[in-house]
Each structure stands twice: as structure tokens, then as C-alpha cells.
Amino acid sequence: MNLRLVYLATLIAAFNAAIAPLPVSAQAWPTRGITLVVPFAAGGGTDAIGRVFAERLSARLGQPVVVENRAGAASALGTAYVARAVPDGYTLLMTTNSAQVILPLTQPPASLNYATSDFAMIGLTAILPNLLIATPSLPAKSVQELVAHAKANPGKLSFASSGNGTITHLIGELFKARTQIDVVHVPYRTGVQAGPDLMEGRIQYMFDNIIWPLPLVRQGKLKALAITTLQRSKLAPDIPTVAESGVPGFEGITWLGLAAPGKTPEPVVQRLAQELAAILAEPDVIAKLASTGAEPPSTPGPQAMQTMLAADIARWKGILSEGKIDLK
Numbered sequence: 001m002n003l004r005l006v007y008l009a010t011l012i013a014a015f016n017a018a019i020a021p022l023p024v025s026a027q028a029w030p031t032r033g034i035t036l037v038v039p040f041a042a043g044g045g046t047d048a049i050g051r052v053f054a055e056r057l058s059a060r061l062g063q064p065v066v067v068e069n070r071a072g073a074a075s076a077l078g079t080a081y082v083a084r085a086v087p088d089g090y091t092l093l094m095t096t097n098s099a100q101v102i103l104p105l106t107q108p109p110a111s112l113n114y115a116t117s118d119f120a121m122i123g124l125t126a127i128l129p130n131l132l133i134a135t136p137s138l139p140a141k142s143v144q145e146l147v148a149h150a151k152a153n154p155g156k157l158s159f160a161s162s163g164n165g166t167i168t169h170l171i172g173e174l175f176k177a178r179t180q181i182d183v184v185h186v187p188y189r190t191g192v193q194a195g196p197d198l199m200e201g202r203i204q205y206m207f208d209n210i211i212w213p214l215p216l217v218r219q220g221k222l223k224a225l226a227i228t229t230l231q232r233s234k235l236a237p238d239i240p241t242v243a244e245s246g247v248p249g250f251e252g253i254t255w256l257g258l259a260a261p262g263k264t265p266e267p268v269v270q271r272l273a274q275e276l277a278a279i280l281a282e283p284d285v286i287a288k289l290a291s292t293g294a295e296p297p298s299t300p301g302p303q304a305m306q307t308m309l310a311a312d313i314a315r316w317k318g319i320l321s322e323g324k325i326d327l328k
Contacts, residue, residue, distance in 0.1 A: 029089055029268055033064040038094045039078025040162075041071040044190045045211035048292050049126050049256055050094040056279040057272075065092075071189060074163030075099045076112055083114035087261035089268035093119070095259045098166040101312045105320060106165040106327050116313075120269050121305040122258040123276045124297035126289055128209040129235065130171055130228040130252055132242060133217065135201040143226050143245035146205065150181035158184040160194035160206035165327060170316065171207040171228060171252035177324035178247050185326075198222065209254045210235060210293035228252040235293055255297075255312075257305050273301050 034057070038050040050067050058065040070078030079099045085091035100116050109115065132143065140146040150157050159176075161169035164187045176183055183204075188194040191208035198206060199221050207228060214236060217224040226242040227233055230251050242250040258276055260269060277300040279285055286296055297304065319325065 029271070030061055030063045032090065033066060034058075034061070034090050034092060035068050036065055036092045036094060037078050037082050038067055038069050039071060039075035039081075039099060040069065041190050041192070042069045044162075044192045045128065045209045045254075045292065045294075046094055046096060046256060048211060049289065049294060052285065052288050052292075053094070053125055053258065053276070053279060056282070056285060057275060060275045060278065074103060074166045074169075074187075076103055076107070076114070079103075080113040082259070082261060083118040085261050087120075087263035087265075089260065089264055089272070091261065092122075092272070093259045094125070095119070095257055096167065097253075097255050097309075097312050098162075098168075100257075100259075100309055101316055102167050102170050103165050105313070105316055106170075116309065118262045119259040120262050120264045121302050121309065122260060122269055122272045123300045123302060124255055124257045124305050124308060125276070125280070126256045126294035127297055128211065128254040128256070128294045129233045130168065130207045130254055131210050131213050131217070131224050131236075131239070132175075132205065132207055132226040132228065133198065133213045134205040134223045134225055135198050135203070136221065136223055137201040138204050138223065140225070141223070143240075143242055143247065146225060147179045147181055147246070150179075150183055154182040155184065157181075157204045158186045160186050160188055160191070160198060160203045160208075162191040162194075162208065163187050163189060167252065167254050168207050168209075169327075170319075170325065173325040173327070174252065174319060175207070175242070175247070175250070177322075178250060207252065212293075214293050233295075235290060235295070255308060256294075257308075269302065276300055 036054045038047050040046045054065040054067045070081055082093040104116050140149045159172045161172055186203055192212050197203050213222055216222045224239050226245050227239045228242055280296045280300050
């Protein structure tokens with residue numbers, strides 16, 4: 001009888017082992033389409049770059065990678081959606097330092113519905129300088145002239161951003177604090193949506209990533225006063241930096257990266273990181289990034305993204321602790 005029980009137990013164990021899911025490393029992932037969530041409206045800079053990587057990932061993984069735009073709350077809605085998604089490698093996020101750094105530092109956790117720790121960082125996808133752009137009707141052709149004009153007209157100038165608490169808002173507030181000017185913040189859902197009002201002069205200036213405004217600058221529809229990197233960008237070497245224009249040490253870049261829900265299996269994260277690194281090495285991808293005003297990161301991979309993330313959190317936490325930035 002005991003032998004029969006042992007035999008039966010052995011059969012049950014073998015059956016359970018047979019029907020148990022294989023570890024992810026042994027599965028042929030992916031076996032179906034993948035959704036890449038872009039937490040901004042279609043047509044903006046993050047969307048344009050997201051579509052480049054969706055196309056390349058699809059080709060390399062052999063499955064469709066579909067971009068899904070989930071805009072709202074300065075990218076918090078789409079970001080929170082991915083944080084709650086099933087961590088199986090089939091829902092990814094094209095994220096930014098606005099979503100992973102600025103919003104967690106400036107918004108109550110209860111209203112944000114996610115934390116940076118809710119994500120597995122896969123790798124940086126692009127580094128974007130931000131331009132200080134102005135309406136053509138503004139009587140200022142440089143940073144110094146803008147500051148002088150703002151000081152001569154306190155409270156009369158307005159600057160736009162891609163939403164309260166975004167990196168473009170924080171850069172604008174940092175500029176306001178460092179130059180001691182009195183200007184009004186006007187938030188939009190995206191920087192692109194602010195474009196028409198900026199061109200028509202209903203707002204006077206804004207900081208936003210170089211992707212969409214640079215062609216309009218070249219067409220004379222906007223003025224570029226400065227760029228927010230510490231050194232001039234090879235994408236627009238004729239545009240001076242804010243730092244060299246009278247605001248020493250001023251810097252404010254936007255970075256983009258690929259992320260997944262936090263409990264996504266490590267083999268999936270590593271596979272995506274490998275594919276991402278290969279994509280970033282493709283000359284035509286580098287050319288496409290340049291055409292949108294972006295540069296590839298110098299170092300790909302999860303660790304490089306975590307390092308950038310930690311440095312950005314420390315930097316902006318220090319700036320916000322100065323108490324000179326108004327986020328209302």
C-alpha cells in the first residue's frame with residue numbers, strides 16, 4: 001500500500017511539473033504583440049521617438065510593437081497605467097525624466113498613483129536638449145535682452161510648459177528664479193499644443209525639447225534664444241547656451257528611456273536591453289534621432305539609466321529644496 005502511495009505521489013509530482021509554466025528564460029518570448037505606451041499626445045517629441053523604437057523593436061523581436069498614446073496629467077496617466085499593467089513584457093513605457101524624476105518630487109504620491117520604484121528600467125533611448133524659444137514679436141534677441149525686457153515689464157510676460165510639474169515647467173521656474181524675473185506660467189498638455197499661441201504672441205516664451213521647435217526656428221516662425229545644455233549642441237551649434245548667455249551653470253535636459261512594470265521577469269528586461277543597445281548602434285536610427293533633434297545616450301542599458309535617474313533625482317531635489325521655485 002505504501003508503495004502504491006509513493007507511486008501515486010510520484011505521478012502527481014510529474015504531472016504538476018509538466019503543466020507548470022516554464023521559466024521565462026525558457027519561453028519563446030515574445031509570442032504576441034507588444035504595446036508601447038507613450039504618455040503624451042501623438043505628434044510630440046516623445047511620440048516621434050517612441051515610434052522609431054517601436055518600429056525597430058518589432059523588426060528585431062518578430063512581433064508587432066504598437067504605440068498607444070495615453071496622454072494626460074503631464075504624463076502621469078499613461079505612466080500609472082503601465083505601473084499597474086501585468087508585468088509580462090507585453091506592456092512597455094517610453095518614459096522621461098518628467099515622469100520618473102520631476103513628478104514624484106513635486107506631486108503627492110496619492111494623486112500620482114505610481115512611484116519610480118514601480119518600474120524596471122531597461123535603458124535610455126535619447127537625450128534631448130531643450131530650447132529657449134520665443135515669439136517672433138518679442139523685442140528680445142538674446143537671453144540678456146529677454147531678462148531685461150521681463151524686468152522692465154514685471155508680471156506682463158508669460159511662459160508656457162508641457163504641464164505643471166514637468167521638466168519644461170521646472171526649467172522655466174529655474175530660469176525665473178536664477179534671473180529674478182516676474183513672469184506668469186501657463187501650462188499646456190504638451191509643448192506642441194503651446195506652439196500656435198507662442199507663434200501668435202499670446203505667450204512670450206517657453207523651454208521645450210528641440211524636436212518640434214527647431215524646424216519652426218529655421219522657418220522664422222519662432223526665435224531660438226538659447227539651448228539648455230552646458231555645451232552647445234551639435235544639432236544646432238549656432239545657438240548659444242543659457243549658461244554662456246549670462247546664467248552660469250544653467251542646465252536642463254530631457255531624457256527618454258524604455259521601462260517596464262517593476263516585476264517584469266529579469267530575462268525579459270535583459271533581452272529588451274540587448275535589443276535596445278543593438279538598435280541604438282544602427283546608423284539610420286542615429287540619423288533618425290538627429291532628424292528629430294535627439295542624440296543617442298553615450299551608454300545604453302539598465303544600469304546607465306538607473307545612474308542617470310539617481311543623479312537627476314539628487315540634482316532636482318537640491319534645486320527644489322532652495323525654495324525659490326513656485327510649482328502652483
